[in-house]
Amino acid sequence: MELPNAAALVLVLAATLSVAVAYDPLDPNGNITMKWDVMSWTPDGYVATVTINNFQMYRQIMAPGWTVGWTWAKREVIWSMVGAQATEQGDCSKFKANLPHSCKRTPAVVDLLPGVPYNQQIANCCRGGVVSAYGQDPSASVAAFQISVGQAGTTNRTVKVPKNFTLLGPGPGYTCGPAKVVPSTVFLTADHRRKTQALMTWNVTCTYSQHLASKYPTCCVSFSSFYNDTIVPCAKCACGCDHKTCARTDRDSKRLMSASGKSAVAAHPMPVAARGHVNRQSAAPLLQCTTHMCPVRVHWHVKLNYHDYWRAKVTVTNFNYRMNYTGWTLVAQHPNLDNITEVFSFDYKPVVSYGSINDTALFYGMKFFNDQLMEAGPYGNVQSEVLMRKDDTTFTFRQGWAFPRKIYFNGDECLMPPPDSYPYMPNAAPPAVSALSLLSSAVAGVAFLALLMA
Numbered sequence: 066m067e068l069p070n071a072a073a074l075v076l077v078l079a080a081t082l083s084v085a086v087a088y089d090p091l092d093p094n095g096n097i098t099m100k101w102d103v104m105s106w107t108p109d110g111y112v113a114t115v116t117i118n119n120f121q122m123y124r125q126i127m128a129p130g131w132t133v134g135w136t137w138a139k140r141e142v143i144w145s146m147v148g149a150q151a152t153e154q155g156d157c158s159k160f161k162a163n164l165p166h167s168c169k170r171t172p173a174v175v176d177l178l179p180g181v182p183y184n185q186q187i188a189n190c191c192r193g194g195v196v197s198a199y200g201q202d203p204s205a206s207v208a209a210f211q212i213s214v215g216q217a218g219t220t221n222r223t224v225k226v227p228k229n230f231t232l233l234g235p236g237p238g239y240t241c242g243p244a245k246v247v248p249s250t251v252f253l254t255a256d257h258r259r260k261t262q263a264l265m266t267w268n269v270t271c272t273y274s275q276h277l278a279s280k281y282p283t284c285c286v287s288f289s290s291f292y293n294d295t296i297v298p299c300a301k302c303a304c305g306c307d308h309k310t311c312a313r314t315d316r317d318s319k320r321l322m323s324a325s326g327k328s329a330v331a332a333h334p335m336p337v338a339a340r341g342h343v344n345r346q347s348a349a350p351l352l353q354c355t356t357h358m359c360p361v362r363v364h365w366h367v368k369l370n371y372h373d374y375w376r377a378k379v380t381v382t383n384f385n386y387r388m389n390y391t392g393w394t395l396v397a398q399h400p401n402l403d404n405i406t407e408v409f410s411f412d413y414k415p416v417v418s419y420g421s422i423n424d425t426a427l428f429y430g431m432k433f434f435n436d437q438l439m440e441a442g443p444y445g446n447v448q449s450e451v452l453m454r455k456d457d458t459t460f461t462f463r464q465g466w467a468f469p470r471k472i473y474f475n476g477d478e479c480l481m482p483p484p485d486s487y488p489y490m491p492n493a494a495p496p497a498v499s500a501l502s503l504l505s506s507a508v509a510g511v512a513f514l515a516l517l518m519a
Contacts, residue, residue, distance in 0.1 A: 087240060087272035091396065091425055091471065093418055095121035097232060097239065097271045099133065102250050102263035103224070110141065110217035111224065111264075115149075116189070117208040122200035122416055123394045123427050124273060124476025130194010131208065132233040134173040138225030141217045143167040148190030149174050149210030165215065171229075176208060187211050194235065198394055198476070200414055200427050221265050232271045238278030241271040275477050281305035284479035285359045286472045290367035292462060293488035299357035303480045311354040315442050318386040321351055353384040353441050360385040361438075361474050363395065367467045367488075368450065374406060375460075375467070376452050379428070381474065383438050383445040390438040393447075395428040396473035401453045401460065402426040410435060410449035424470075426451075462490050 089095055100116045117131065132152075142165040143151055155169035176194035177185060185191075189209040197205035218224035230241040249263040275282075285299035312318035350360055362382045369376040381395060396416065403423040405413065416425040428449065430436030435447045460466075465487030472479045 087274040087277075089273075091398065091416060091418060091473070092122045092124075095124065095273070097121065097234070097273075099230070099232075099241075099269040099271070100250065101226075101244070101267050101269075103265040104263060106219050106264065107144075107213065107215070108219075110144070110214040110219065112211065112213045114187075114209060114211050117196065119196045119206040120199050121273070121476065122418075123198050123396045123473060125198040125201065125206075125392055125394065126194060126196040126234040127391065127475070128193055128195055129235050130176050130192075131196060131235065132173055132175050132194070132231075134171060134229075134231040134233075135227040136171050136229040137227055139217065140170075141227075142215045143172060144213040144215045146174070146213070147185060147211040148187040149176055149212075174210070174212075176210070195392070196234075197392060200416060201392065201394055201429050224265060226267045230269045230271070234273075236278060238273050238275065239271045240274065240277065241269055244269050273476070278477070281307075282480040283359065283477045284361040284363060284472075284474040285357050286469075286479050286481050287362060287364045288366075288468050288482060288488060289364070290462075290467065290488040291369065292367070292490055295488045297482045297486050297488060299355075299359060299362055300480060300482060301356050303357040304359035306358050308350070308352055308358055311352050311358070312386060312441075313354045318351060318353070318441065322386065350388065351386040353386070355384060359480075360388065361390075361479075363472050363474060363479055365397075365468055365472070367462070370462070374452055374454055375401075376450055377467070378448065378450045379411075380446055380448040381438060384441045386441045389440045389445075390475065392436060393430060393438050394473075394475055396425060396471075396476075397428070397469045398425045398471040399469045400424050400466075401456065404454040404456060405451060406454050407452045408449060409452075410447075464489070 098118045098120060100118065102114045102116070103111045104114055105112045115133075117133070119126065142157075144163075144165050146166055151167035151169065151172045151174050153169050153173065154164075154167050155172075157164050157168040160168075177191040178193050179191055181191055187209060189207045192205075192208070194208070196208050197203075199206040226244040226246065228243065230244065232239040232241055244267045246265070246267045249266045251260050251262045253260060281304045283304060285303040287299050288297040289295070310321060312321055352358060352360060355362075360383065362384065364380045364382070366378040366380070367375070368378045379395070379397075381393070383390065395411070402415070402425065405426065408428065410431070411428040412431055414427045415423050416427050417423050418425070430438070430447060438447050439445045465484060468487055472481065
């Protein structure tokens with residue numbers, strides 16, 4: 066009788082974990098929503114505007130950008146697109162005159178690059194698939210394209226919504242639910258005096274799971290403080306030690322990148338211009354040789370202690386020679402972040418996910434100053450200092466209180482050092498050490514008094 070109960074418990078736990086795997090406690094409502102608005106009917110289908118809204122507070126979509134895919138419910142084709150393109154045309158041999166843009170039953174769609182002709186653009190398109198986080202830049206957290214679908218239904222009753230939606234942003238990690246028909250979107254005209262609405266609307270919601278995106282963490286955290294000589298490094302192999310190649314110096318990195326580039330050219334003979342683009346986007350990370358083997362390290366240093374304030378220095382270092390991070394974000398959770406007085410070299414916004422609890426801060430680079438974290442090397446770091454006002458009821462330097470509870474970089478949670486390794490206050494040492502230090506201080510004091518009286 067015990068075995069069935071145990072099996073049932075395992076099933077319940079598995080179901081719970083599968084649901085919770087995409088849950089982020091610091092951004093519980095974060096998701097990416099794709100909205101399809103049917104704007105007009107055509108003789109054999111419809112024209113729809115597809116809008117991609119990033120409602121994640123601190124997770125953006127970086128270059129090479131998003132890729133959206135789905136499976137048609139029937140035998141639909143894409144006649145044309147504006148603001149995006151399908152990556153494959155597929156088999157359109159049964160069409161004699163006008164060829165569709167794509168005949169694939171499972172099309173994959175990508176954004177157009179900046180600078181395309183105006184007749185191929187619509188609003189919020191053509192940024193190479195890059196979409197900002199909503200908390201960082203709401204105006205740039207939207208992407209859109211227009212699609213003309215053929216061999217489809219021509220009324221609300223005969224249209225079949227696509228299924229099996231997928232989203233790469235730019236890599237794996239997103240899981241999309243089924244399309245749901247919702248009340249039609251209402252639009253305001255330019256003069257705000259008239260309302261129009263879509264003929265039909267359906268939404269698709271996609272959520273992110275770091276566990277699906279990567280086997281290991283993608284960043285780690287190290288600590289130090291003014292009151293202790295100990296520097297707590299990132300854990301050994303914090304991001305996995307599966308990398309077969311790493312560079313010990315900048316010179317090594319150039320040699321390795323040159324060698325990998327030549328081997329890729331030999332393996333993929335194609336025009337030089339196209340070859341460079343493919344290699345740059347598909348190349349595996351080339352990391353600097355470290356004990357942690359993480360692409361990114363965040364270092365939190367407790368720098369100064371004033372009467373009413375204290376100051377922390379935050380440094381983000383890139384150890385990947387093949388990647389720079391444009392529009393990066395950094396999130397920290399700490400109880401004193403509700404009393405930030407000044408942030409010196411980063412932009413800052415509070416992240417308030419639960420009522421009045423304000424213990425989470427979003428940091429990101431200043432435009433045209435440090436919003437790009439360069440690849441590994443002498444310029445591969447950004448840093449800032451945060452000045453916080455003390456709260457007498459909670460403030461202490463004891464037991465690691467001055468260090469953050471969680472750190473996220475670009476939406477991924479970083480691996481923290483174990484709590485028992487945090488730099489401790491000299492007066493918070495173990496009892497034996499404290500007694501020894503007190504004895505030493507007493508002896509030194511007696512010697513100093515004897516010297517004065519001599």
